[in-house]
Amino acid sequence: MNIPLRISPGLRFIKQNVPEVEILEYPTWQQYLDRLKDGWDIVGFSFYQNEIDTIHPMIEAAREEGVGEVWAGNYGAMDYGIPELVDRVVYGPGEDHLAQLFGYRVNADAVEHPAAMVHLSVLPGIRHTTFGLLHTERGCPYRCTFCSTPTFEPERSTVNIASIERLLRHYRKIGVRHLVLTDELFGSHPDYAEELSRLFARYNFLWWAQTRVELAVKYLDLWYERGMRAAPIGMETMNPVALARLNKQQKVEMIREVAGMIRSKPGMLRIAYFMIGHEDMGYEETLEDAYRWKEFDFDVYGATVITPYPRTPFWEEIDDRYGIFDREYSHYDQTHLVWRHPLITPDQMRELRSRVKNLLNNPVRVIQRGIKRYILEEARHSGHSGTGYLWRSVVTGPIASLRISDRKPFYFPKQK
Ligand code: SF4
Structure with a gap:
């Protein structure tokens, strides 16, 4: 039996509730580098503990490209080494943190479910x-x-x-x-x-x-x-x-x-x-x-x-x-x-x-x-x-x- 997950439900929650945010789900390295060139105030990563080695070079590339801030979320952000690598760590649901950047709030009971x-x-x-x-x-x-x-x-x-x-x-x-x-x-x-x-x-x-x-x-x-x-x-x-x-x-x-x-x-x-x-x-x-x-x-x-x-x-x-x-x-x-x-x-x-x-x-x-x-x-x-x-x-x-x-x-x- 095979059930491959090719999307990120967590990122889709963010996009559904804070449409101003752009998301990339499991991009190739080249796709990621190309999007970085568009210039971003914040680049955030959603990852698990076993994916931290994948995130490291992505953070370096974002820094080299001069992005404003780097954020980390999802369970991997709980690793003890993450705070020194990024500008902000978000524990738990991210929707409200991101909405506040655009001047509004997403209360917990108002979080809308995306399609996934x-x-x-x-x-x-x-x-x-x-x-x-x-x-x-x-x-x-x-x-x-x-x-x-x-x-x-x-x-x-x-x-x-x-x-x-x-x-x-x-x-x-x-x-x-x-x-x-x-x-x-x-x-x-x-x-x-x-x-x-x-x-x-x-x-x-x-x-x-x-x-x-x-x-x-x-x-x-x-x-x-x-x-x-x-x-x-x-x-x-x-x-x-x-x-x-x-x-x-x-x-x-x-x-x-x-x-x-x-x-x-x-x-x-x-x-x-x-x-x-x-x-x-x-x-x-x-x-x-x-x-x-x-x-x-x-x-x-x-x-x-x-x-x-x-x-x-x-x-x-x-x-x-x-x-x-x-x-x-x-x-x-x-x-x-x-x-x-x-x-x-x-x-x-x-x-x-x-x-x-x-x-x-x-x-x-x-x-x-x-x-x-x-x-x-x-x-x-x-x-x-x-x-x-x-x-x-x-x-x-x-x-x-x-x-x-x-x-x-x-x-x-x-x-x-
Ligand atoms: S703390 Fe809750 S979610 Fe975690 S294993 Fe126990 S019952 Fe399951």
Whole structure:
């Protein structure tokens, strides 16, 4: 399964809300240099920790070209070395900071949602459908020690719901029938999630949203009836001691309960994320954890290596206790061990990760399961219109998707 992200939803939020700003999404080096020559008061970069090496020469080129100021935003801006490289660091949503440059404000509850899409290919080279992206809630009330969100977005807010309904109408009009919510935690504003899920059902979307186990226990039945077809949950580990260390506030029994709920729902993709490299777990214990996950029979497992990110409690704790030895930015992509684990070496971790991946994810099975859940089970579940669903999934959906350009910019007129 392949879902390449070729646009920047964060930059599109800025352009939708502060149209005076010009954006460039993943430019080539030459495209970037050409645009720099236009002369700019401010050049800002939105990036992640593992992209900092890419940003360095871009900042140098901007300075050489004599731009007024250089700004940094997104999670990568939390790196300790960034403030000395740029003139301003923006944590959290950027819309209001930029609007003030033009003499107005964008309050959190007035932030309008832009259009942003990605294509999905189940079989390599064949576009199966297009997902409309949504990011509806910002911040998180929890405090998992490894997570950057509580520091990056300490103020919680929700995106303007009227703008989301306008976007849903647009997606329907151009033939998009599936949504992916990229929220860290869907459902943490229950009334808002209630209103949104009603909208998704009213416009007849099937949707995916990441959430937490206790929210899934409470709302999964309702959300499923309203079209939810995947609830990727960061389950992290089945080891209660490691869960407690991460302040995940998640009970192992609840993980079992949610896994059972997901399995009982036809058409629902079974996706779980977990982490390896917990400090109390050695090679064999990590493998045992993976075998316990396998029993749940999920369709897709995402296994990441637990990574300290700057300004998180986990960074401080791990650096104090063991030391963070690897400062190569590109290694902060959750596939490398960048700190001195007391029981596993970086080489062992590389091998362990590949063993765990092979144990849990068989690419052929992922495709078979994807087709089974998303096409066959869903067609059966949709009853009388099952044939219609099959026709849409296999014929009209892919044709509509071919007509959609994920890269082409599209913005709504600003709401009054
Ligand atoms: S991991 Fe999820 S629940 Fe925990 S703080 Fe981050 S966003 Fe919130």
